Amino acid sequence: MALEEKREKRPPVTPMMIEEEAALRNGSRGLPPGPWAEAAGPRPRTTERHIAVHKRLVLGFAVSILALLAVTMIAVMLSVRFEECGAAADGPPRAGGNGSLSGAARQPPGAGQPPGRPEEEVRGGEAAEEEEEEEEEEWQRRRELPPWARPRLPRHLRPLHYNLMLSAFMENFTFSGEVNVQLEVRNASRYIVLHAHRMHIDAVRVAEDKLAGGVRVARTFFYPQTQVFVVVLNRSLEVQRSYNLKIIYNALIENELLGFFRSSYVLHGERRFLGVTQFSPTHARKAFPCFDEPIYKATFKISIRHQATYLSLSNMPVETSVFEEDGWVTDHFSQTPLMSTYYLAWAVCNFTYRETVTKSGVVVRLYARPDAIRRGSGDYALNITRRLIEFYEDYFKVPYSLPKLDLLAVPKHPYAAMENWGLSVFVEQRILLDPSISSILYLLDVTMVIVHELCHQWFGDLVTPVWWEDVWLKEGFAHYFEFVGTDYLYPGWNMEKQRFLTDVLHEVMLLDGLASSHPVSQEVQQASDIDRVFDWIAYKKGAALIRMLASFMGHSVFQMGLQALKRVGKSVNIQEVMDQWTLQMGYPVITVLGNETTDNIIVISQERFVYDRDTKPKDPARGDNSYLWQIPLTIAVGNTSHISSEAIIWVSNKSEHHRIPALEEASWLLGNINQTGYFRVNYDIRNWRLLINQLTRNHEVISVSNRAGLIDDAFNLARAGYLPQNIPLEIMRYLSEEKDFLPWHAASRALYPLDKLLDRTENYNIFNEYILRQVASMYLKLGWPTNNLNKSLVQASYQHEELRREVIMLACSFGNKHCHQQAATLISDWISSNRNRIPLNVRDIVYCTGVSLMDEDVWEFIWMKFHSTTAVSEKKILLEALTCSDDRNLLNRLLNLSLNSEVVLDQDAIDVIIHVARNPHGRDLAWKFFREKWKILNARYGEALFMNSKLVSGVTEFLNTEGELRELKNFIKSYEGGAAVSFSRAVETVEANVRWQRLYKEELFQWLRKSLTQ
């Protein structure tokens, strides 16, 4: 699953049990009872865990390169369990129960007859309630939670196969279904407990498979607290027998973003509807009664009945379609391999498609709205998908395991995309691309989301988490691969070595530096906790830890074989090391004090890095002092023209002395070479000065990634008060000579929060002036792009074009006069000629600058273009440009329009509000609007927790006055429940902002004043 990500600003894996391949091959597939039962139980968090490694994957790992080794490593070291899914599942499933499909399921709910034969009717009413109460009391006497009240499903049953027959009624947005689940009994029990939520159940029947005898149902009931449906039987189901559970139900195709939901688009002036699913992590239960935990892998045979004007899609290809005389058709899909419910999927739509075929014969189709397909907007995605499947097949040495892969572009989706096996769903903005009007940045976004989802077809779908607490491994790995896979497609872009730093490492350290952060591996007790684990910490910290592990393990160690991996170096136990990084929240800052003693001894100390050091630790039982990591610190010594080769020092104590042989009077120390480690490094002021001198005199002695790393560390150390405020500003002076993109990008990102802390203060212009001076000469040198890039140019000059873009962005946003004029001229030319000649790569900058500088007519013009354009990438940047106005009336108008789903898509409304909050003229408006509309917003996004927390942090992160902090605290007090985690993070962030203002703002301005008069 990929979360919504903006490249220029700010996106989770689980226990792993990989099985012996042999078991997969020789049909006797099925999890052996021991490990299966064990895996379904709660997992001890620090003790030894069992793992068996799939031979085929091991072979794949052995011949693959560094990155992949990391995963194996992590999986082994953490003994994280994933479940391997075999292409060969159990033998053909028996037809469910006594087979006959009831006619009632084919009718719209309400219109239909009750099931043909009287099935076991669902009993309700007072008698049933009484029984229920008695039963609960009985459990209480036994001092046990009844099986339906437990956070996890009881383990006495296991689904082997589902036969699911659906009828979708798009005219009234309802569907009906009949599911037949073949159950294996592990422990005798009178109860069948499975997930079902927000549906109406018409009939339930339980039959013994072989004997064809029915088992009488005593009663059934929903237990909403755990989102389960309970079938109580008159007698126990017997061990080792298998039974068939049949449930007939109906539900709504909801107008929200989870479960089986609907969305729409306009074609030739006519609104058309589609229905699509999003089941991850816990929403399959809204579409059919099922055992909705990833451990319960089963095979699925799906049939979908719909009007013939629609087509239906699912994970597997259609086997047969049966047409009826009344204009309805039933598509019967092939049976799936064993899989979890969360990546099952289907869709009913009237899209068209284009297709391609990989070398190994996988048919890849991209389905989208017909006008987009006709325009060729899906061709880029289709083309790279074919190449990426070939890449992953070679990389993992495991072929793609389904006969087809469909990519579905939908107008509305809670995430950027979802990796459903064989039917991945993408929001249009993350897959459709019109080359004539897309920037490199947009192309990059689209590319990385596709690389991510395809990676999951192996790591996630084929090999699946057993439970949710280690979501970070699956997601961290896919996130890491976004960079590796993009390097495969565009070798010159150096994504993994460079952009990973700014977009992942620097980004997540911002979040993880809060005292209210959480460990990357989070305990998950109940369903309501599960959404919470899909957050940036899981995705980005996961990816950063995988990269750190890969770099300190090294390639050669791996070749010694998995057994030897338990130990690396003299005294380092990898499992112990990694537990510290995955089970503790936050990260360390290392302080290197050099040359203070004789004999070339340096002192290295570690402490937990936090932005607001006044904040009480989240867990009062352990103060920040008790945090300790084993840190693989790489360190090098340099002088004016030379840097020594790096040495690795394992730092495991609060403070340690180390001897550095080549340390001379004028030489500097540099830690965390190429920023492969997940920590910050601080030095004594003398060493910082030496580093600044080095950068000024000859920055190329220090690697590009370390230049970016020094900038990011310095800005953040200063923000948290570990370093004087002037040091980062002094470092960035060397940028006038910097020709590489990455350090500029790091500086631009680090300046952003500082700018937001200062942008409403009276001395803001001093800061502004200082930044403009640093940018001026590079802006002049690079100039503006003159024409649009063609494809080959994109490949060759990515770094250069991105550097130019970054510098133009800084120049325009800090008020460089030439930049402003240029933007105004380009906008005027567009308006007068009605031809948009603005270079693609800087369009967003030009639009935003134009809207902020020019009068209301320009805003209206952009507003009109936003309505008339159909290209999704263009629509998005036009919408964001509207938030750049300094006219508060227009900003208010926009905020009010943002909640109208006909005008602004649900997922875009959040961006509108956040962007208005970033605008200093709109911050208070967005904050007020957010509080007034919180009920509506929370109802709309509450369940898609990720979107909700993005909204909360986006609106609050730059509040920085005492008054705003009070307002925030009062607001939290005045409403109940939900988003509590996001709000505690928000309070901490704003407290840190206020603290910074109080302690350091004046220090910064004083230095700036002095510096500008020199």
Ligand SMILES: [Zn+2]
């Ligand atoms: Zn993912």
